[in-house]
Amino acid sequence: MTQPALQSSIESVPAGAWAVGVSGGADSVALLRLLHAHRPDLRLHVVHLNHETRGEHSDADAAFVDALVKQLQLPVTVDRLHRVLPRISPLPANRSAMFRAARLMLFRDVVRENKLHGVILAHHRLDQAETLLLRLMRGAGPAGLRGMAAVSANGDLTLLRPLLAVPPQSLRAYLAQLGQPWREDASNASPCYRRNRVRNLLNADPALIDALLALGHTCDGLSDWLQRTTPALPTSLPIDGLDGLPPLVREQAARTWLASAGVPVDDLNDRVAARLLQMMDDAASGRRADFPGAVRVTRKRREIVAEPSGKVPPSHPAVAPLQSPPI
Secondary structure, three states: OOHHHHHHHOOOOOOEEEEEEOOOOHHHHHHHHHHHHHOOOEEEEEEEEEOOOOOHHHHHHHHHHHHHHHHHOOOEEEEEHHHHHHHOOOOOOOHHHHHHHHHHHHHHHHHHHOOOOOEEOOOOHHHHHHHHHHHHHOOOOHHHOOOOOOEEEEOOEEEEOOOOOOOHHHHHHHHHHHOOOOOOOHHHHOOOOHHHHHHHHHHHOHHHHHHHHHHHHHHHHHHHHHHHHOOOOOOOEEOOOOOOOOHHHHHHHHHHHHHHHOOOHHHOOHHHHHHHHHHHHOOOOOOEEEEOOOEEEEEEOOEEEEEEOOOOOOOOOOOOOOOOOOO
């Protein structure tokens, strides 16, 4: 991909004030340099979260980002994981989900405090394919196999991903042309993490990337149709409230209702939706069931209701090593 093509990838970003998530890796550094060099109509504020998982290497990532941003004469917010986690409730049990929640919390705080439009992220073409394959491995059905959107929202936080069509090799080539270094996270090569194993698989078979992206595009259209077709549901859901709907619409309605009750979107696979449908269809099934996100669903006479379960989700083991007092 040529440099003009890279420049065109960021033209979709609306003018104005935006946060930019920068980890120090090649992708986010390339995004920052592209935006800074070719979008003078943007007021950028860089955000970096020190995950505190790799000791002095994590600190060096933060120092690298701070030095780069000062070189570019941009404002920056650098924070540490142990200071952000206490503001998250409930705390996700999954390690990756916990880190993502912490980043989103920090982005949200910076956007609000600095009156920004939202945050720009560096997810690219390979990230999109990885996300789709991971969702497929978790059991997502057709309606759940959507890719990341170029424009989306997490609550009141707007997220932009202008590089979703860009291969990561193009971003590294761009940095090489600039003579711009970046930080490499050694954990990205570790086979201990599922995403790394998925990335290695995709890198070994580029045709699989194309197939996954085509699948995601098709499922995007199906999901849009389901969202337009699925009826709005009351908080107290009648037992027969989904009767007569086509199976796909019925499953989408179950997911939508669970999401409104507080079940995290990332956990709303087909198996989770099927549990709710079983409670509605089978009077012999259990009257209560606990769902992800500490949500308890109860069948009461002729209706289904959801409420907090009162159970604190299992906490993840402390992130180690930490350079600060224990969380």
